[in-house]
Amino acid sequence: MQIDRFYEELEELLYSKGITENNDIDFLNDLENHGYLNLYSAYKKILNIDSETPINTKDLKFIYTFDFDLQSLVFKYLIQFEISLKERLNYIMCTKFGYAEHEYLAKDNYNTSGKFNVENTINNALLKIRYDEYPIKHFINNRKLVPPWLFLKHIPFGNVQQLYKILKSEEKSSVVNHFITNHSSLTIDLKKEFFDNSLEYIRHYRNVIAHANRFINHNISTDRGNKKSFLKHYFSESILTEYEFNTSLCRNDVNGLFFLIIILTPSKLLRDRFIFELDLLIRQYYEADEGKKIMHISKIPENIVDRLSELNNLTH
Structure with missing residues (x-):
């Protein structure tokens, strides 16, 4: 009974804050x-509760469910990007450095004159490895080594990001050109700057999702957002205008993350699949009674799928 009263009091607290009751759902x-x-605290800053169109408990359930579904969809493709990034690093390590840890993690393979400490970066990654777990334990017992693909598979995205940062210029170029294709007019330095920034952008939103925080209408700090120097090459009336970017669309928001998924996914099958699944999701929610009100709050343009489709045609 105490537990029931605990949630009843929370429900009453919501109503005292201007949220109205909707009897169609069991909000308790x-x-x-x-x-x-x-359900409430995560969204209260973006809900205009004092507006002429009041927010009710069904709206809260709707926006939470939409946010959850969108996070689930995006996370799947962020994981795929992580897999692709690890595989590219694996390729470099295997073909240029060697298959044994003392070979592919040798300091001389990395940029020791950069601002990142190579030894600390490598040691921090090694701390994440569980040598007593399969299949690493199997390789150690039978082959006396941990090959790059197993090493990379068992470290988090943040450590992979740091390993990329300590690569030498030639290896960085190999990684960047694998992901950012069909851009012969762009300098490698511009592509590297964009890729560095994209890794931080992706890491930030990946953590937002992993910790079940609010995803829609969430902004990364502008200094870590997408750079105009790169995205201006996509400016058009059908994809993204300069005015829209200057007023924050795709600069440091969820829409910008959608753009990164398209730009940094080499596989056309996966890009097309992402656009298709996002289209289904958005249509499903727009067609609901609460759809337009909540989608407006999300700040995702109604034509985001058309924009991404145009971007897809230009990018690869």
């Missing part, structure tokens, strides 16, 4: 399963 049950923090 939603509070018990998702929590006050996830």
Whole structure:
């Protein structure tokens, strides 16, 4: 009974903040399963509760569910990018450095004159390896080594990002040109700057999703956002205008992450699949009674799928 009263009090607290009740849903049950923090606190800054169109409990459930579904979709493609990045590093390590740890993790293979400490970066990655787990344990027992593909598979994205940063210029170029294709007019330095920035952009939103924080209408700091020097090459009326970018669209928001997924996914099959699945998701929510109100709050353009389709045609 105390537990029931706990959630009843939270529900009453919501109503005192201007949220109205909608009898179509059992919001008390939603509070018990998702929590006050996830259903209300995460969104209160973006909900215009004092507007002429009041926000009710069904709206809260709707925006939470949309956010969750969108996160699930995006996370799948961020994981695929991580897999591709690890595989590119694996290729470089295997073909240029060697298959044994003392070969592919040798300091001389990396840029020791850069601003990142090579030894610390490598040691931090090694700390993440569980040598007593399969299949690493199997390789150690039978082949007396941990090949690059296993080493990379068992370290988090943040450590992979740091390993990329300590690569020498030639190896960095190999990675960047694998992901950013069909851009012969762009200098390698510009592509490297964009890629460096994209890794931080992706890492930030990946962590937002992993910790179940609000995803829609969430902004990364502008100094870590997408750079105009690169995205200006895509400026057009059908993809993204300079005015839209200057007013934050795709600069440091979720829409910018959508752009990165298209730009940095070499596989046409995966790019097409992402656009298709995003289109299905957005159509599903736009067609609901609460759709337009909540989608407006999300700051995702109604024509985002058309924009991404145009970008897809230009990028690769």
